[in-house]
Amino acid sequence: MAIEDLTGEEACELVALYDADKIYGKRKVLQNLTLAVVAGQCTALVGKNGSGKSTLLRMLAGLTRPTSGRRWVRSEKLVTGYVPERFPPFSFTPAEFLLSAAEVRGIDKAAAEKEMNGFLEQLGMDRFVHVRMTQFSKGMLQKINLIQAMMGGPELLLLDEPLSGLDVKAQEDLLRVLVSLKRDGTAIVMSVHESTLIEQIADRVLLMKNGQVVQETRGDRLAAPAVTRIVLRGLDPAAVREISAHSGVANYEIRMDVCEMEAWSDSTDLIIREILDSGGSIVSVIPQEGMGIHLREWLQPSELLTEGDLYKCLP
Ligand SMILES: Nc1ncnc2c1ncn2[C@@H]1O[C@H](COP(=O)(O)OP(=O)(O)OP(=O)(O)O)[C@@H](O)[C@H]1O
Numbered sequence: 001m002a003i004e005d006l007t008g009e010e011a012c013e014l015v016a017l018y019d020a021d022k023i024y025g026k027r028k029v030l031q032n033l034t035l036a037v038v039a040g041q042c043t044a045l046v047g048k049n050g051s052g053k054s055t056l057l058r059m060l061a062g063l064t065r066p067t068s069g070r071r072w073v074r075s076e077k078l079v080t081g082y083v084p085e086r087f088p089p090f091s092f093t094p095a096e097f098l099l100s101a102a103e104v105r106g107i108d109k110a111a112a113e114k115e116m117n118g119f120l121e122q123l124g125m126d127r128f129v130h131v132r133m134t135q136f137s138k139g140m141l142q143k144i145n146l147i148q149a150m151m152g153g154p155e156l157l158l159l160d161e162p163l164s165g166l167d168v169k170a171q172e173d174l175l176r177v178l179v180s181l182k183r184d185g186t187a188i189v190m191s192v193h194e195s196t197l198i199e200q201i202a203d204r205v206l207l208m209k210n211g212q213v214v215q216e217t218r219g220d221r222l223a224a225p226a227v228t229r230i231v232l233r234g235l236d237p238a239a240v241r242e243i244s245a246h247s248g249v250a251n252y253e254i255r256m257d258v259c260e261m262e263a264w265s266d267s268t269d270l271i272i273r274e275i276l277d278s279g280g281s282i283v284s285v286i287p288q289e290g291m292g293i294h295l296r297e298w299l300q301p302s303e304l305l306t307e308g309d310l311y312k313c314l315p
Pocket residue numbers: 024029047048049050051052053054055056085191
C-alpha cells in the first residue's frame with residue numbers, strides 16, 4: 001500500500017517505518033523494520049543490550065535516517081518528545097534548562113513555566129528548581145530528562161529506558177504522568193526492562209533481536225496466566241455450555257460438531273475429565289505458551305505498583 005493512500009484507521013498513525021534498515025559500517029543494526037505508531041497507543045520495546053532498541057527510537061524520532069527503506073511522518077510539525085538513554089549533568093538549573101528548551105520549541109513562556117512547575121511537583125522535584133544540575137543524582141537528572149520531553153504536549157513520546165535511575169516512588173509518580181498523557185492521546189514508545197511498567201501501560205510489546213522485531217504481543221498478555229486449548233467433539237451445545245460455566249474455562253467456541261475451549265492451565269485436567277464424563281471425546285490438547293512466557297526471559301521484575309491498581313491512584 002502506498003503510504004500516501006493511508007485512510008481511516010491508518011489516519012491515526014503518527015509515524016511509521018517501512019522496510020527500514022540501518023547499517024553502521026558493515027553491521028546491520030536494524031533490519032526490515034515495518035511498524036506504525038498510533039495516537040494514544042503505548043508500545044514497549046524489549047530485548048537484550050545491542051538489539052537495536054535505541055536506534056529504533058532515534059529513527060522514529062527522525063534523529064537518524066534509515067539506510068534503506070522509509071520513515072513516514074504524518075506531519076513534519078509532529079510534536080515529539082525524546083528521552084535519550086543518557087542525560088548529562090549540565091551546569092544549569094532545571095528552570096534555566098527547561099525554560100530555554102521550551103523557548104527553542106516555541107512554547108509560550110508563561111505556559112512553559114506553568115507546565116514545568118506542574119511536572120516538577122508531580123515528580124517531587126519542585127524544591128530543586130533553582131539548584132544546579134551538576135549536584136543532581138542520576139535519578140534527579142532522569143526526572144529532568146523526562147520533563148524536557150513531556151513539556152509542550154507531545155503527540156509522540158519516545159523514551160529510552162525511562163525508569164533508569166528512578167527509585168520506586170519516582171517510578172510510580174512517572175507512571176501516573178505517563179498514563180495521564182496516554183489517556184490524552186499521546187503515543188508512547190519506550191525501551192524498557194521492567195515487566196511491571198509494561199503490564200501497567202503497554203498496549204503492545206515488541207521483542208527485538210539482532211535489529212529485528214521477532215515477536216509481538218499485547219501488553220496485558222504478559223501478566224495473563226497460561227491457557228490450554230482443548231478441541232473436543234461429540235457434545236451437544238447444552239453440554240458444552242454446562243462445562244463452560246466452570247470457572248476454569250476462559251472461553252469457548254462451537255463450530256459444527258467441534259468445540260474449541262481455552263482452559264486456564266491449572267484447570268486442564270479437571271475440564272478434560274468433565275468432557276469425557278459427559279460423553280465427549282478429545283481431539284487435541286495444546287498448551288498455549290503465550291508470548292508473555294518468552295518475553296519474561298528478557299525482563300526484570302520490578303517492585304513498581306505490585307499491589308496497587310494504578311488507575312485508583314490517579315486524580
Ligand atoms: N552511531 C553508531 N555507530 C556505530 N554503531 C552503532 C551506533 N549506534 C548504535 N550502534 C550499534 O548498533 C547496535 C544496536 O545498538 P542500540 O543502542 O540501538 O541497541 P539497544 O538495544 O538500545 O542496546 P542498549 O540497551 O545497550 O542501549 C549496537 O551493536 C551498537 O553498538
